[in-house]
Amino acid sequence: MYEAGTLKLDELITNRYKLDDINVAMKDLRAGTNIRGVIEL
Structure with a gap:
């Protein structure tokens, strides 16, 4: 899909x-500014 x-x-x-x-x-996640972040390899 x-x-x-x-x-x-x-x-x-x-x-x-x-x-x-x-x-x-990780800092953004803890601060609440990143809800669904993606780490690109």
Whole structure:
């Protein structure tokens, strides 16, 4: 469904982080500014 475009998952992602920024991602999560962050490898 995602590949067909009927399931919109990209709109659910709050922020994207590089692996090097994992500490920033955790800080944002604890602060409540990042609800659904993704770590990109």
